[in-house]
Amino acid sequence: MTCELAFLPVGNADTIVIRADGGSIIIVDLHKIPFLLKWLKNNEANTISRIYITHEHRDHFPSLEDLVTFLDNWLKRGGTIGTLCLPYEVYKEAKKKVAANRTANKRLEDALLRLSQWEQSREIIFIEATRGANPYSQQDLEIHILHPGLLYAQNHLVDIKGKDNEISLVLRVTYGNFAALLLADVEGAGLKQCINICQPKELRANIVKIPHHGAYPKNGDELRQLLEAIDAEIAVLSVGSNNNYGHVVPELFSLLLNLKKDISKRLKQFICTEVTRSCVHSASELTLMGKSGLPKQQLCAGEITILAETSGTWQLKTETNHENVISTLKYPACQGCIDPGVVSI
Template identity: 60%
Template sequence: MTCEISFLPVGNADCIVISDNNDSAVVVDIGKKTRSLQQWLKNKNKKNIKRIYITHAHNDHLPPLDKLVEFLDLWLKQGEVETFCFPLSFYKISFEKLIANRGKSPKYDRLEMALHRLDDWDRLGRIRFIPASRYLLYTQENLEIRVLHPRQFFLEKPNTKPNEISLVLRVIYGDFAAILLADIENAGLKECVDICKQDELTSNVVKVPHHGAYPKNGDDLKQLLETINAEIAVLSVGSTNIFGHVVPELFNLLINLQNDDSKRLKKFACTEVTRTCVKSASDRSSMGKSGLTAQQLCAGEITILAETSGKWTLKTQTDHENVISSLPYPACQGRAELGAISI
């Protein structure tokens, strides 16, 4: 038996599917669009979505509510969705938008219909909707998924931002573990460092937060990644993103961890090629934060095939080594021009 963790190439967004050898799956975030996930599940013959985690309410992790309902409605005609774990104020924000704009445009009519649809599914028990915070646990045979962050107390603090309350998930499969860091940053990042014990964090695989951004409190990110001490880091990032991702500071951090003999990190991989691996430092300085003009897969879909023994293998959609060799400045080989540029 193996457990597969698949990071789909959905641009500067997240969509992760966790599955074993049967017809069920767990989904972590859906990205901006639902089509990639629908096609993946169809190709893999997955009929039962055991759980959907939405790590936080940004549109690169959660599609618009009407599109989410379209996806769920289509899926329920051919399979099951057992549980939907929603982020803070998932309903409240939508109801507030609806009340402020009811009847003003078809967009808000669709929002109202979507909210009624979700309410019907919840009321009739077709889908179980639950909030997620620290200690929420999912188990299925050898698979466990634990929410490590946020605590409920931190979740309800005033003025916390969506990225700061991103769900941090630990996927456990026997002696194997992976940490999924969503978009955690700033106060949430410090909170995670402060409350999580080393044995909760140490993992074979880490999904790097926020698509290769670098937080204001970079030392906390460094400490968190050092504690996780993963063997491989995965970055879900889009070639055409307009944020300068992956920023040089983040690549520098990963390269330094890779070169530290006391750490286990041997490799990091991006779903898509980013400007940092294609453009020189001087070229990037004239680009502002704009990305490349078109999507180009680097690893493409990244799949970790894990065994309960703790052993794992990497599978990529592309011939990853050949893609890397074709790039002028591949950061994962330490050849990007990183030093002087700051985003």
């Protein structure tokens, strides 16, 4: 039997589906719900055991109204849902918004009522997601929350406005001797906290999902330190070809290439869901582009699926013929072909 981790090509965003032994489904983030529904239909899924929403940003969370529509339709068609982890205080803040103007927020009010009804009927169980809380277990599959800690999350919400990425969930997925680290969008102070609070054995993993779609934080040294501690064999980047943030930034690709060259590290490969501008354009062209991306979506690996065994071995499956795609690119970063004028490696 195997554990399947599917990283769906939903642009500069995350939707990750985990399925072990052909059984129940765990979903991490919900961008482009129709894309997720297509995957669920194609894989004849009917039972969602747990949904983690790592943080409130729209590239991970569709909004409470759209989330409720998805859940409602799923339940009406005979599907089931076990537990749901909502972003921190999103329900509380939505209640405040409705109280301030019920007329303008009628759909949101209806969504909150529906959530409350599901909780009362126990159709869906709502859980808290902080370090050590509510681990998931299904035979050989386990999912643990490594970050944030409860007090860190609460202090952050009181002391800092915005910067939700710093408290986005970091999940450790294990299947026997196999492990994957899903880093959501963790950055800034969250990176430092994650390094400080986690034990080395918690961080080490076969697979790592690179945070924030190929952004490079101001504290890049701490991102490097975290990736070195994880010491993954493969890094997965969920990126969008036409994003307007400059992702994947060359500094991030450079970091990954340097880890690949380090013979003391296990990293052998990194792979992107979509083609990025850094793989297509020269340094001078990128300067003229500002932060704009490519004109349209272009799949690189497309859907990236890791098929893991309890022994710790795993296989990579891609939607596209990945080798053929990268052969058409002028500067395929995964092959070490960054334009020297962009960044040194």
